[in-house]
Structure formats: C-alpha cells, structure tokens
Amino acid sequence: MWKWLYKLGSPKWFYTMTGQYMPWLVGLTVILLGVGLVWGLAFTPPDYQMGENYRIAYIHVPSASIAMGCYYMMACMAAAFLIWRIKMADMVAKACAPVGMTFTAAALFTGSVWGIPTWGTWWIWDARLTSTLIMLFLFIGVMALRSAYDSAQSGAKASAVLTLVGVVNVPIIKYSVEWWNTLHQGASNLSLSNTAANPPEVWVPAFFVGFGLLGFFLIAIILRTRNEILIRERRTDWVSDILGDARGEN
C-alpha cells in the first residue's frame, strides 16, 4: 500500500502507468457513454409530466456530482501537497480546477436549459443553484490566484491554501443557502423496487452515462496532468528520451 502510494508520487511512474492504461479507460468510457446515451436519449419512455425534457438529467445529474467530487479531490490534493510536499499532488490539483469549473458550468447550463420549459425560468435564487454558482466562483478564484503568481511554486502553495479554505466553506455555503425556500428537488429514491416515478428503465441508463462521464472526467484530468508532467520535467532524461523520438524525426 505505502509502496504504491510512494510510486504514485513519482511523475515518471504516473506518466508511464497512465499511458499504459489510457486505451482501456478510453475504450470503457466510449462504451459506457455510447450505451448510456443511446439507451437514455432514444429508448427510454418519456416522462408522464415532463415529456422528453427530463432526458437532459442524464447529463445534468452526473455533471453536478462530478463537479462537487472534483472540488473535494482538488482539496485532498492541495492538502497532500501542503503537508507532504508531493509535487504530483499539485499537478493533479492544477488539472482539477479547469476541469471542475467546466463540469460545474455544464451542470448549471443543462439545469437552465431544463428549467426553461419545466420551471418556467432559467435561473432562480434557489439553494442548489446558488451554491453551485458559488462553487463555480471558487474554482475560478483558485485558478485566478495560481495564475497571478509569477513563481509557479508560490502560486501552487497559495492556491492550495485557498482550496482548503474553500473546502471548509463548501458545506457551510450549502447549508446556509438551504435556509431559503428551495425549488430544486432532492435526490430521487433509486432502487429496483421503486417503480412509481423513476422506473429502473429510466435510471439504469443514467448509471451508464454517469460512469461514462466519470471516465471522461478521469481522462481529462489524466491528460492535463500528463502535459503538466512533461512541462515541469522537461529537463530530465526520461522526458528527453520520450520526446527525443518525436524531436529526432524533424
């Protein structure tokens, strides 16, 4: 276990390891997303109240969960970087910010598109929407702080501190805005026996899309991290060896 963790902290090991598993991850993601999207968007029955509108939830719900998970992942990486000075953790944290921001924006956008026909408004100052918007601001703040520093090392540490301050605030933000009257529905009861509003043929494809998007999220994080590794380790021998082939041909 510890040896594995130790290895994970090595940029070279991370680079070669992810390079090996990447085709599998991409293949799995394509299959999951393909099956889930085709099944969910084309073959599930329309909802008796919302008609075809509800299908956007196949994208909306996983995006929102992944965005929130991404913030916590970024916070764990920030803590690992500040406490143990693991360079890899900072590279992953750096990759998390823009990807998390995009997923948050996607959740907000799909929610708005769904809201126009269903709620009659694309935006409302509701607890869920507001706290998601604040999370978007937190992601933007972390990125802005990192890029404001000239020294990459200081920028990394400063944005890690801000990420951790933000993570204390995320639950507070969530519960503080829940004091308002809320329009957004809670999580649905998903079980095979619950056939009333959400029959399994509606939510089983959602699982495919959800895990597919999770795979897509991981691919995005890994690709960004791999680029970051190449940039930061460009003076090392092993990177020259990898890039040497590409350079040598020119």
Added chain:
Amino acid sequence: MSIVIATLRRELLIAFRSPGDMINPLMFFVIAVTLFPLGVGSDKAFLSEIASGVIWVTALLAVMLSMDSLFRSDYEDGSLEQLLLSPQPIYFIILAKVAGHWLISGLPLVILAPVLASMLALPQQSLLPLLAGLMLGTPILTLLGAIGMALTVGLSRSGLLLAVLILPLYIPVLVFGTGLVDSAQGGMGISGLLALLGAMLVLAVCLAPLAIVAALRISVN
C-alpha cells in the same frame, strides 16, 4: 499575553497616526449606502424592505476594501517578515493584528449602522438583530478577508483578485446576517441564527489564523 497587547497597541497606534486608512472605509460605507436611495428611488416601504440587505452588502464590501491596510505596509517595510521570524507564538500575533484591524475598521461600521438604518427606514424592531448580526459577522469578515489579503499581499495589483477570492467566502455570513433581520421582521426568534453566527465566529477565530500564517509564509517566502 504581553505580545498580544503589544501587537494590539502597535496596530491602534499606527491607525491613529494615519487616520486615512481608518476613515476611508467608513466613508465608502456611508457613500455607498447613500447611493441606493438615489438609485432605486426613495419610496419608504421599498427602502425599509431592502435596508438590511443594503447595509450588509455595503458593510461587507467596506470590510473587504479596508483589508489592504492590514498587511500591505508591513509587507513593504519588512516588519511582516520580522513578525514571522519572531520567537513569540505567531498565531496570537496574527490574531491580535486582525483584532486590532477589526477595532479600527469593523467596529466603526457597526457603530455607524444605526444612523444609516434609520436613513433607510429600517423598522425599529429589526435594528437590534441587524446590529447583533453585524457585531458577530464583521469579525468573521475581517478574518476571512485577512486570509485573502495574506494570499495576495505579495502581488503588485491585488485589489480585484482579492474580491474574486474573498467574496464567495463571504456569502454564508451575508445569508445568516440578513436572515437574522428577516426572521426578526417576520416575528420569529433570532437566537438560533445568532448562535450559528457565533459558532461561525468561533470557528473562524480558531482556524483562520492558521490559514493566514500559512498564506503569509508563502507571500513573504
């Protein structure tokens, strides 16, 4: 304990010798509140409805704009570095510094708030909840602002960046502070919300100095 008193004295002394740093946020508070009746119209019923929100938002912005004087000059003349190097417990030094800053920038806002509240026709029974909320809330704002200021003090142009970093973190205080006034106006009890604000203050006092110290060490480097 003596270091706390010494730091506090130093902060207050510096503030009274350059009163501009102290007065400008207050003037901003008064002028910004004055803009609202001019902008949205002077209808009394409407003003009394938005009064607490206007006062809270402008107080929040005033606290944020006052943060610059907390670390900037100390950073520029090197005394911040000396503070971080001193053998005294840095946690208490920073806490005393922030407390001193609140005394000269946060407390005057609370004292000035009743005048502005009556100008905005805030109902009488809402005044006390507003003041209690500001009394507990402005120290939290100062502590959170100090984190943002500590993170950006090393950067040359940090004004707008500070706003981007800090304003999202201010939202819970704003929600509870204005919620306090709303529930008083609605005739409900305020002790629950007051207790929550108090709990947030305790949490901020305990944890914020740690983040401020970590951030200052990065900025001073």
